[in-house]
Amino acid sequence: MRTLEDFKQFYTNELTQTIEELRDEVAQIEANAQEKKPDKIPFILIGVILYIAFQFSWIIGNSLIGLFILYGVTKASFSSSEPEISNTKQQEGFPSTFFELLPDLTLASGFITLVISPIPLIYWFSTGVFLFQAFIWIFLGAFTLLFFNGVPLGIRQEKEANIRKAIKHKLLGKIISFLGDSFQFEPTDSIDKDKINNSLTFPKKAKQLYGEDYVQGKVGNTDIEFSEIIASKSPVKKTATFSHNKRQEKLQQKVNNYISGKKVAENNSHFFRGLYFIADFHKNFQGHTIVRPTNFTWSDVQKSKNSEKKQASFKGSYKPDERLDLPYEHDYQQELKQTTLEDPELESLYNIYTNDPQQARYILSTSTMERIKDFHNRTNDFHDQYKNKVFLAFYQSKMHIAISYAEDLLDPKGAAYEHIMDASSPEELLEKEQLVNLFQDLQFILGIVEDFNLNTRIWSKQ
């Protein structure tokens, strides 16, 4: 296993070069995004013209929007006195040009219009006077702005997505290949949905699976694969008006959104988010054995999150009281029954289901049970703010491990991309620990093989 010292060495030798290349690439993406913007100005103009018309029609809207646009333009002209952004370092921070500001401006004014649009309605009901003109113009204005602001906003999101993608492909790919020659990295791929469903790791079947950062390879003698996943229990809605291709496109768009860091339209149907890891188990075995956390609800994950803001955005995703530790219908179909092992501590943390109690004991030997407990503690120590839950399944001589995370694991968080691009010297970047964290995350994942002693091949499986 490579150590942190090795990594630092590798960083100074090779990664610095990669980061230089990335800077050029990001500069190119920036330039492309800049080129795209002017084409979209007419759409914005239509919005603005409609606004002016609307101002004539109603006095309240006039004053509010007028003030807002005045405020926005003042701010924009103040910022645009700075030199044009041409270098790569200035991005993703506070918008500094009028173009950068436009999306926010139009979006915000659109929302304000939506908020004030019921006012003529209230006026109509309370006084009986129907201000037809105001009514029409407010809705028209709101609709136009909300519709057209998507265009510049889309350009910015596309740019950010492209930057993230470029960094991820290159940087993560490079670090992964440093960890082992055998590893293949597919940033947009995922573990096969059927593998996950057949293993019954989760009590629910994933009808829809979003995934990224798929890695496949060998650690010592052990074949492994892993990826980050979001498992959802309801399929994509089939709309009759969509042709098959359109549906596919929409689905692809959703996946792309997720990969590029945009929010996936989250709903109650997501039941698992985290890392999914499959390794060849060191013993051949029959039957099907599952180890699932006791008393597990998604609210555990939510409660453990440290940031209030993130918590708010996460709340919509899962039903707080949804129990995932209970056996579900398809467990009974597979004749999986709960079994009791000799370890009370493990019993208090996990429920064990199996269709072959003797094989369950063969797999979960005394030492493996100890290892599961150790791994449980280590997982929670590693990212101690999350209280991650671990699911295990042993099926077809493979070991499946799912670890719940409230956010992306193999993703430099938040401003990390800026840090990576901004760091003036390699040493500075290492100090900021963004890359080191990335490396440690990967080390933790690959360490699962050692944690479960999977490279010890003293049984007939080689």
Add this chain to the structure above:
Amino acid sequence: MLTPLLILLSILIITIGYLATIYNRIVRRENKIDDASGSIQANLKKRHDLIPNLISSVKKYMDYESETLQQIVELRNLAQSGDLSQEQQKQIESQITQTLDKLMVQVEDYPDLKANENFMQLQRSLNEVEEQLSASRRFFNSAVKQYNDSIETFPANLIASTFDFTSRDMFEAEVHEHKTPDVGEMLNS
């Protein structure tokens, strides 16, 4: 006149039904012990089958330890002879485990043997059988525990004493079983 009779009859039926359920549960758990015991026997048989191969591949290299080899062969023959009480069988199997452990330690002094492909394969199989054996013993113990619990609690204990269900003994953990991982380390080194 009819009503009290009906009430009595239904109480009787319910009681009999309840007792039958308890009885069936005890029988099911007893059968589970037999299953577990069968699986132990199957694994012991596997181990017995492995021993002749192991001896023949080891013999070429290890003349000095022929005493150990002889001992294993004798114990194995004794175990397969069939006319043994359960207690005797347990003792013999325990001795086989100990002697095999001893043999594996002695193998350390023979690098040629350790590197022998055939021997390595046998050693892997042996490890697997030992592990399966340990798993089936644990399963046996948990089956015995469930069964004993069910015949010692009220009211099942009344049924148990009526139908002569007696509590069973568990396998006691054998100290030398803990040595098994050493074999793995030997192989790795």
